[in-house]
Amino acid sequence: MSNPADHAGAAIRADAARILARVVFDGVSLRSGFDARAARNADPRDRSLLSATLFSASRWWLRFDAVLAQLLERSLPKKACEIHSLLVVGFVQIEIMAMPEYAVVAACVDAARLLGQPRHAGLVNAVLRRYLRERSVLLAEADRDEVSRTAHPRWMIDRIGTDWPRDLQAILAANNCEAPLTLRVNRRRSTREDLLERFAAASIEAVAPAHLADAVILTDSTDVSRLPGFVEGWFSVQDGAAQQVVDVLDVVDGQRVLDACAAPGGKSAHILERADIELTALDSDAGRLPRLRENLTRLGLAANVVHGDASRPEAWWDGKPFDRILLDAPCSASGIIRRQPDIKLHRRAADIAPLAAIQRRLGAALWPMLAPGGKLLYATCSLLRAENEAVIADLLDAHVDARALPIHERHGRVAGSGRQNLPGNKGMDGFYYALVEKARN
Incomplete structure (x- = not known):
């Protein structure tokens, strides 16, 4: 009998592959694609994993798409774009998200079947296992090209390099980091001190940055709609740079x-x-x-x-x-x-x-x-x-x-x-x- 948790893991990866394929190949925005699919995932942990996977895979697509090209004798056909995306999801979960390697492989193989492409399950298995054997060589080769090393398109690297030559590498590195979850306290309904106390009572870790008068930064990302004070309008989500406006x-x-x-x-x-x-x-x-x-x-x-x-x-x-x-x-x-x-x-x-x-x-x-x-x-x-x-x-x-x-x-x-x-x-x-x-x- 199959383990329900195993099926859930495969289903999340299949969802991630479907959304990522639409983002990469159809030009759909990541947030709209995620919002449409996430509504079906009632379990907050499943939504969290789906979100983390999608954002990491989008962030690092240009790197791991180049890795995939090294592992394939010829490109996958357009009709297999979801399998293409699934393989990138697998690489990212292994390399960036540091998830258990062979659990990722097994779940991605099952996800290929859930995507209605069982004949590609063997390919998924073979490619991911070969990646595990040859990853150091594959990643070293990806590092030889600035596009795959930094996961930024060539035009963007060149444009930022022209405008901010001394800061180029720092900007590219910052772009590949997850942004903190920053909130803005609604002064009409609360104070920063009161919100921090309410979070502390709920064992939610947060800090008040000195350079932003209304900001609270959470230690861990979460579903903000479930935080205490959200429904009452105590705060909104807004990055610090936007708060400075x-x-x-x-x-x-x-x-x-x-x-x-x-x-x-x-x-x-x-x-x-x-x-x-x-x-x-x-x-x-x-x-x-x-x-x-x-x-x-x-x-x-x-x-x-x-x-x-x-x-x-x-x-x-x-x-x-x-x-x-x-x-x-x-x-x-x-x-x-x-x-x-x-x-x-x-x-x-x-x-x-x-x-x-x-x-x-x-x-x-x-x-x-x-x-x-x-x-x-x-x-x-x-x-x-x-x-x-x-x-x-x-x-x-x-x-x-x-x-x-x-x-x-x-x-x-x-x-x-x-x-x-x-x-x-x-x-x-x-x-x-x-x-x-x-x-x-």
């Missing part, structure tokens, strides 16, 4: 504020937690607005949520200027690869110029909406100068009434008229900030 924006009570690309609402919520203001939370994607509203409701916050394109204000703007504008612009997301490793698989060099054009268009459209003496914060989760420094330089050149304001050094190193936080600095994501003030009449 509200400090740079410098909102005060009574101001009229626009969050121009607001969904899913993390920064809008943080602004509302900090000051009594009139906030317009705008986003061009109507499908993301329900989640924004849900997040605000859970936190006990209220905003004017608007569906509209920030670059076309005539369709939604009432003509009254804003004291503060946050432009958290669409970007390459090259600074948050720790949290979204599939960016390495989906983003292309050809994406950067069109993104920079969108960023310039948004900045140009928003500038007339800013009140004299008001401040516009341009922010991205990108590392690339073409999306950051170059965009702000053009904005400043185009408007004689615009001047860049200094930003505190705690927000990263000087980068043109703004500051750049690099991935891993104080445990935070890569993030760019530039604060521009409009002259008074």
